[in-house]
Amino acid sequence: xxxxxxxxxxxxxxxxxxxxxxxxxxxxxxxxxxxxxxxxxxxxxxxxxxxxxxxxxxxxxxxxxxxxxxxxxxxxxxxxxxxxxxxxxxxxxxxxxxxxxxxxxxxxxxxxxxxxxxxxxxxxxxxxxxxxxxxxxxxxxxxxxxxxxxxxxxxxxxxxxxxxxxxxxxxxxxxxxxxxxxxxxxxxxxxxxxxxxxxxxxxxxxxxxxx
Amino acid sequence: xxxxxxxxxxxxxxxxxxxxxxxxxxxxxxxxxxxxxxxxxxxxxxxxxxxxxxxxxxxxxxxxxxxxxxxxxxxxxxxxxxxxxxxxxxxxxxxxxxxxxxxxxxxxxxxxxxxxxxxxxxxxxxxxxxxxxxxxxxxxxxxxxxxxxxxxxxxxxxxxxxxxxxxxxxxxxxxxxxxxxxxxxxxxxxxxxxxxxxxxxxxxxxxxxxxxxxxxxxxxxxxxxxxxxxxxxxxxxxxxxxxxxxxxxxxxxxxxxxxxxxxxxxxxxxxxxxxxxxxxxxxxxxxxxxxxxxxxxxxxxxxxxxxxxxxxxxxxxxxxxxxxxxxxxxxxxxxxxxxxxxxxxxxxxxxxxxxxxxxxxxxxxxxxxxxxxxxxxxxxxxxxxxxxxxxxxxxxxxxxxxxxxxxxxxxxxxxxxxxxxxxxxxxxxxxxxxxxxxxxxxxxxxxxxxxxxxxxxxxxxxxxxxxxxxxxxxxxxxxxxxxxxxxxxxxxxxxxxxxxxxxxxxxxxxxxxxxxxxxxxxxxxxxxxxxxxxxxxxxxxxxxxxxxxxxxxxxxxxxxxxxxxxxxxxxxxxxxxxxxxxxxxxxxxxxxx
Numbered sequence: 001x002x003x004x005x006x007x008x009x010x011x012x013x014x015x016x017x018x019x020x021x022x023x024x025x026x027x028x029x030x031x032x033x034x035x036x037x038x039x040x041x042x043x044x045x046x047x048x049x050x051x052x053x054x055x056x057x058x059x060x061x062x063x064x065x066x067x068x069x070x071x072x073x074x075x076x077x078x079x080x081x082x083x084x085x086x087x088x089x090x091x092x093x094x095x096x097x098x099x100x101x102x103x104x105x106x107x108x109x110x111x112x113x114x115x116x117x118x119x120x121x122x123x124x125x126x127x128x129x130x131x132x133x134x135x136x137x138x139x140x141x142x143x144x145x146x147x148x149x150x151x152x153x154x155x156x157x158x159x160x161x162x163x164x165x166x167x168x169x170x171x172x173x174x175x176x177x178x179x180x181x182x183x184x185x186x187x188x189x190x191x192x193x194x195x196x197x198x199x200x201x202x203x204x205x206x207x208x209x210x211x
Numbered sequence: 212x213x214x215x216x217x218x219x220x221x222x223x224x225x226x227x228x229x230x231x232x233x234x235x236x237x238x239x240x241x242x243x244x245x246x247x248x249x250x251x252x253x254x255x256x257x258x259x260x261x262x263x264x265x266x267x268x269x270x271x272x273x274x275x276x277x278x279x280x281x282x283x284x285x286x287x288x289x290x291x292x293x294x295x296x297x298x299x300x301x302x303x304x305x306x307x308x309x310x311x312x313x314x315x316x317x318x319x320x321x322x323x324x325x326x327x328x329x330x331x332x333x334x335x336x337x338x339x340x341x342x343x344x345x346x347x348x349x350x351x352x353x354x355x356x357x358x359x360x361x362x363x364x365x366x367x368x369x370x371x372x373x374x375x376x377x378x379x380x381x382x383x384x385x386x387x388x389x390x391x392x393x394x395x396x397x398x399x400x401x402x403x404x405x406x407x408x409x410x411x412x413x414x415x416x417x418x419x420x421x422x423x424x425x426x427x428x429x430x431x432x433x434x435x436x437x438x439x440x441x442x443x444x445x446x447x448x449x450x451x452x453x454x455x456x457x458x459x460x461x462x463x464x465x466x467x468x469x470x471x472x473x474x475x476x477x478x479x480x481x482x483x484x485x486x487x488x489x490x491x492x493x494x495x496x497x498x499x500x501x502x503x504x505x506x507x508x509x510x511x512x513x514x515x516x517x518x519x520x521x522x523x524x525x526x527x528x529x530x531x532x533x534x535x536x537x538x539x540x541x542x543x544x545x546x547x548x549x550x551x552x553x554x555x556x557x558x559x560x561x562x563x564x565x566x567x568x569x570x571x572x573x574x575x576x577x578x579x580x581x582x583x584x585x586x587x588x589x590x591x592x593x594x595x596x597x598x599x600x601x602x603x604x605x606x607x608x609x610x611x612x613x614x615x616x617x618x619x620x621x622x623x624x625x626x627x628x629x630x631x632x633x634x635x636x637x638x639x640x641x642x643x644x645x646x647x648x649x650x651x652x653x654x655x656x657x658x659x660x661x662x663x664x665x666x667x668x669x670x671x672x673x674x675x676x677x678x679x680x681x682x683x684x685x686x687x688x689x690x691x692x693x694x695x696x697x698x699x700x701x702x703x704x705x706x707x708x709x710x711x712x713x714x715x716x717x718x719x720x721x722x723x724x725x726x727x728x729x730x731x732x733x734x735x736x737x738x739x740x741x742x743x744x745x746x747x748x749x750x751x752x753x754x755x756x757x758x759x760x761x762x763x764x765x766x767x768x769x770x771x772x773x774x775x776x777x778x779x780x781x782x783x784x785x786x787x788x789x790x791x792x793x794x795x796x797x798x799x800x801x802x803x804x
Contacts, residue, residue, distance in 0.1 A: 056573070057571050057572070057573035057574060059571075059574075088571070090573075147574075149573035149574055149576075149577050151573070160605050160606075161741055162577065162606060162741060162742045163741075164577050164742055164743075187689070187690070187725075187726060188689050188690055188691060189741070190737075190741070191741065
């Protein structure tokens with residue numbers, strides 16, 4: 001069996017660039033007034049243990065495509081979180097009932113951010129753009145960035161499991177569907193987490209178009 | 212008299228061997244007949260596949276029936292990526308791996324049956340994988356063909372060539388590079404023919420940069436492959452065993468040129484609308500490829516070099532208009548790019564600064580852990596000093612323990628066993644400490660023949676193994692602990708078979724307490740750091756073998772009956788069946804030798 005070592009993820013194109021083809025229905029852009037993030041602990045060995053509990057610190061930021069792209073080009077994306085903070089906080093919950101294992105974080109967008117979201121250009125008008133036009137789109141297109149450190153104390157494993165989470169969603173033509181993050185811990189105490197589609201309605205429609 | 216006694220002994224030994232051989236055959240046949248009724252379809256398919264292979268000649272006609280049954284059962288096994296965390300790189304599932312097993316046996320035993328299975332697979336999954344990882348092969352069929360080719364390339368280069376050629380129908384896959392490289396060491400002529408076929412495939416269709424990367428790696432950078440996943444992310448994979456090989460292009464300049472011409476015509480000179488985001492996504496991997504090939508163009512296709520450079524410069528300017536400043540800012544001379552060492556120093560100090568500046572305690576401790584992990588393995592005192600700043604006793608201890616574990620394995624790999632032995636007691640995590648001690652024990656055994664005092668060395672090894680056992684018996688049963696204990700049996704059996712058999716029975720008691728256990732998993736358990744899922748990949752993996760098979764391997768010829776009886780102690784029927792089969796199969800294979 002070939003032994004391989006992945007030493008570097010060299011180039012990461014920000015997901016916002018992945019969807020360029022525009023269909024007519026995408027032009028009717030909707031502007032979200034808020035964003036919702038749901039974090040759920042779906043499984044852990046001690047999920048029903050009375051000693052088990054979880055807590056998290058989180059930050060919600062807003063960042064343009066250009067800011068993300070520039071940070072990546074400067075190799076700063078792993079050093080500094082990109083964008084401006086629009087909400088930060090923490091929670092601390094037991095895991096007694098299924099309701100305690102699901103936390104919903106909601107952030108309302110200020111009028112200034114809503115104006116910014118409204119100003120996001122649809123880029124389907126012209127099939128060919130200049131670099132300046134393309135840069136303008138990158139500067140005006142916005143993304144919701146979420147990062148969190150979730151700490152789960154598993155009463156059965158008698159162990160604290162730290163789960164760093166980082167995900168984002170394009171806010172262009174985005175729905176207000178929540179970003180759903182699910183965390184699972186296996187019997188050995190190893191965790192995995194998943195987030196629902198990190199892009200909004202746009203990507204779903206485009207993927208369907210491509211199919 | 213002496214002669215007849217010796218003949219009598221020989222005959223008794225032969226009889227014993229024959230009795231054991233028949234017992235092994237009977238065990239395999241019985242287990243295979245029970246397997247289709249098991250709930251665990253993965254175990255059932257594994258047993259049927261192995262039984263078909265081992266008893267193919269012994270039970271004519273039965274082997275193909277077992278293979279067909281295994282193929283059917285595999286459809287019920289999960290197709291989800293085996294490791295969700297690595298799905299950007301690989302999406303191989305348990306189903307894919309089981310299919311490879313069946314196809315490998317079918318190829319060896321009944322080619323028509325193998326072709327039938329492959330045809331079915333191509334009908335079920337006719338298109339390219341949609342959510343392909345950067346290092347996945349292009350289709351289900353090419354995945355299987357290349358996996359089998361990889362397994363057979365050493366023993367049967369002609370078959371590997373044939374299989375790899377067939378995979379080209381679906382394009383040039385990542386796995387082809389390794390096959391080309393290995394094939395070249397066995398049969399350069401075949402490697403050249405396979406390369407020519409791949410290049411012809413590249414020239415006939417509309418290739419993408421990922422396909423070119425496979426051939427480029429083979430020609431110019433042995434051991435390195437750049438892959439592009441379904442989301443356009445480029446990743447680099449390194450095979451350390453091939454890194455120092457001479458590039459193929461040196462001895463095949465005409466092929467190198469033919470490849471560079473094809474890349475120029477099919478990718479570099481093709482107009483990309485880089486003014487559009489979509490065009491950028493498509494152009495970016497071509498720019499990465501082109502920049503890697505610039506020296507190759509100057510050497511092997513100098514007539515094309517200026518045009519290629521100009522076109523790539525044009526793409527680069529469009530893609531990265533402000534990229535000039537990258538990598539220069541921290542240099543004392545702003546015009547001079549940073550050296551590799553300066554970049555490393557800058558990265559560590561940036562990560563440490565970020566942690567220091569972070570105000571939120573939760574983010575702060577994770578940031579310190581990440582900064583510590585970014586330090587080079589051998590510079591563990593520095594990494595430890597950073598980790599000591601983590602303001603969370605549990606995470607701090609875990610991080611320091613991992614850093615020392617990683618360093619100790621590095622030292623063992625670099626034959627600094629004494630230094631690693633000194634580090635071991637400082638590793639607070641029992642599982643990591645145990646793996647380090649096992650690796651030291653393994654190293655000591657391998658140097659036994661060169662030692663002047665092998666008795667002392669053996670005693671030192673036994674002491675280490677005793678410490679491992681003492682440490683691990685205090686732990687709660689887990690998959691990781693059970694696997695390390697199997698690894699311990701594998702090392703111990705080389706010194707004391709009786710003790711090893713007793714230890715094996717104890718490990719089975721541990722395994723019986725677990726919900727599930729994969730007896731065949733041979734790799735060292737991942738004892739990485741939970742805050743950084745990729746941390747485990749930065750530690751060397753000791754080459755001990757942590758599977759049931761590794762544990763029984765040194766015992767099977769001398770103690771087959773005891774091992775077979777011990778296998779019956781597993782409480783879960785599927786695990787018991789697999790254990791029986793492993794023991795019988797190993798016995799037959801070793802006896803055949």
